[in-house]
Amino acid sequence: MKQLQYIALFVASFALFSCGGNDTPTDTPDTTDTTATVEEQEVNVYTHRHYDADQQLFDKFTETTGIKVNVVKAKADELMVRLETEGENSPADLLVTVDAGRLVQAKEKGVLQSIHSDVLEQNIPENLRDEDGYWYGQTIRARIVVYAKDRVTPEMLTTYEDLTNPQWKGKLLTRSSENIYNQSLMASLIVHHGEERAKAWAEEVVANMARAPKGNDRDQVKAIAAGQGDIAIVNTYYIGKLLNSDDEAEVAAGEGVGIFFPNQNDRGAHINISGAGVTKYAPNKENAIKLLEFLSGNDAQRVFAEANYEYPVKPGVEYSSLLQSWGEFKADSISLSLLGINNSAAVKLFDEAGWK
Secondary structure (H helix, E strand, O other): OHHHHHHHHHHHHHHHHHHHOOOOOOOOOOOOOOOOOHHHHEEEEEEOOOOHHHHHHHHHHHHHHOOEEEEEEOOHHHHHHHHHHHHHHOOOOEEEEEOHHHHHHHHHHOOEOOOOOHHHHHHOOHHHEOOOOOOEEEEEEEEEEEEEOOOOOHHHOOOOHHHHOHHHOOOEEOOOOOOHHHHHHHHHHHHHHOHHHHHHHHHHHHHHEOOOOOOOHHHHHHHHHOOOOOEEEEEHHHHHHHHOOOOHHHHHHHHOEEEEOOOOOOOOEOEEEEEEEEEOOOOOHHHHHHHHHHHOOHHHHHHHHHHHOOEEOOOOOOOOHHHHHOOOOOEOOOOOHHHHHOHHHHHHHHHHHOOO
């Protein structure tokens, strides 16, 4: 039944692709290859991301290359179902989503294809891309601990493991275990400690929760502002969203918390990515690769950092002033593929631990 609903949901957007790329330039310079096909002048993107920064970059890519970017937005699961349903008839060239767990799932479902690019391999560190070339990271998000500045000092915080400390009983806020960000954090703990210790960690975190998990990361920060808890597990870019909100209450909530990167004296803070892969039946494969390469370049990486408060995947790209204000941090360097590989175990252990 869900597949039928997803098919109905996307009929209208499929029509957009069917009629959106058929304009051939009428003023062709002498240097243009007159054998170029319509497919070489467009790239079709299925994306889970919904940020203005992405559209800015797509527009810049078109301006730079002449290749039109057609975009369909939906949830990651819906997009993967659509790709499976469309099969060889899919117009999609690129799947963009957030979290390595979802990218690994897309690879396992067989909706992506392996590609090779010297540019991508040079720009993106090995642990932030699939070893077989099925997906590549675009941006980094750190999953950190934020704390109420008026009730907690950073000296009271150390590691993710220490969130089980009795001093946090009734003071810890976090979202549901159904959220992929928490699942990937749990998967990282499985990688580092094994399933038994990871489950014990989850049980003790549950015992310290200020309330039953609910809402998104921004809601956890707002709950700190409302005095419902003192610390919360959130992604860094949500703090940037709050601080730059048009809502004064959201700005105040963001200003009221401090940023803490856990595990700086051992493995480093847990990170995840948003990323993309070329779809299995991409009709415009070369254009999809060009877009991926463009998004991994210096200029695009700076836009992600400035406009969406995400960290660049490309080493050496300067952070935005806001990210710089949070300071440098050591990041966990495990291969992010392991987060997807251990996702099922993370979900199972969360359930056994009573993390709703």
